[in-house]
Amino acid sequence: VATRATPVVDSVEVYWQQIKNTEPLSRAQEFDLFARAKAGDEDARQQIIECNLRFVVSVAREYRDYGLSLSELISEGNVGLMEGVKRFDETRGFKFITYAVWWIRQAILKALAEQGRIARPPMSQINDLQKLEKEAGILSQRLGRSPTASELSEQVDISPTRTRNAMEVGQPDVSFDAPAYPGEEATLHGIFAGPQDEHDEVYDEDEMKRAIRSCLLVLDEREVQIVRSYFGLGDNDPMTL
Template identity: 35%
Template sequence: MSAESQAPTTFSPISPVRTPVNARNRRDSADAFSDYLRRIGHGPLLSAADEVTVARRIEVGLFATGKLAHGVDDPELSRELAWLGHDGARAKNDFIEANLRLVVSIAKRYSGRGTLIMDLVQDGNIGLVHAVEKFDFTTGYKFSTYATWSIRQAIHRGVADKSRMIRIPVHTAEELNKIKRIRRDLATSLGREPTITDLVAATQLPPKEVSRLLDYDREPISLDMPIGDGVGDISELIQDGDLPEPEEYATLTLRRADITFQLRQLPPREQAILTARFGLDGGEPHTLEQVAALQGVTRERVRQIEKRALALLRVPRLEQYLYD
């Protein structure tokens, strides 16, 4: 089901807060999950015929909402289309609520993997909404058959996002999980940890691709990790040669603020030329010829404007700052 616009629904499957997993959060999640199960346990399930009826209402509502969005001159027709649009939104909400238990049954299969059960349910609900919006009742399939794949994909995506410090694309996570399963099977059958060559033979993937995927399986090391006797951390061993000393950085910051303030005293054209010439916007400094091309004037004209602009500023040290 699709349309250029659709009526709003009261269902909100997305939880705005994601909490780390610990003992207290697990207890809170279990309590919230129990409350959630009680809330959704009383809603009626839909038969195959009911699904077709509700899906038709949703489709009619989407069509009506789309017509209204393009403008309708007839007041009576406008009221009728508005009613159909609201009815479609109610039908969509009913369809979603009737299948919340399906999401729970699928989410339970993924519990115990470091993600709270309610987070799994919330992710699954996102997949459920997507399935309702895309369901084609004319195919004759039960909605649960179509929706299960969408719910699983949404849960997989959520688990992949929340289980890693660095997010990787879902399809990459799926390929990585496949290689990890093969690696475990090979370790069992070979009696040793499989090599890259073993994995290449088993997966039929290029060696570079196998290595690339396995690189994602390495957990990042925190720069706060203690070293030695615990009096220091890894960050102290890593130096950035491009990073200025604190005193130098403070001096550069003050210079930049000074230059920015002074430039604001100039007309826009002079500001633009000095900014381009000296890279004051964070970019590379431009030659006279490059600035001339940008401004649509001659090289000599740029030189004259630059000279006059520096003279107008009347700050003796500014020219020194710019040329440093």
């Protein structure tokens, strides 16, 4: 019997209607649910998964032109999501999906590679990306932020150039102003906005900086420094170019 975490191949629209109104979890809710899940509460684990299924759909849609159907991509992405749930450390203090995206992408790319649906780029880049994304998931928990390309390159022991090339493979172009799903008015940005609370400004700033740090993975050192200075990351104050 298909569960909400595994869409039937020809029923993606029905699946989307089932999950599209699921409210995202706050950090406090995530912390509580992960603690319960680790203690063996299967209902808590399932709630975490269900509240993040929409994000899997958005990631899966980025890979529609690589050969697998959207339903197959979603199913593979859900496998990665569940792996992320198993490995996530909620005590690190950052949102689960920041960590889980690495496992979602890795699961999708692995499926594409295994089924021979990726003609370009070379398999060597796919293999590099899988190593980098696995290590990125580990480092993100250790550091409490997304690792830089230099940190990943050193940890995995591949050159900075190979690191950037591989990361570009895993980052298809996607606009967060685009519709979240065919026929929907809501955008990806609107769907994945967190719940409102008294800490909204700090929360939004933190999430923006995490997104920027993820983008830094495909830049060279000079470009990284420019972006860090412009957005005031690290010890830098925001400045104009």
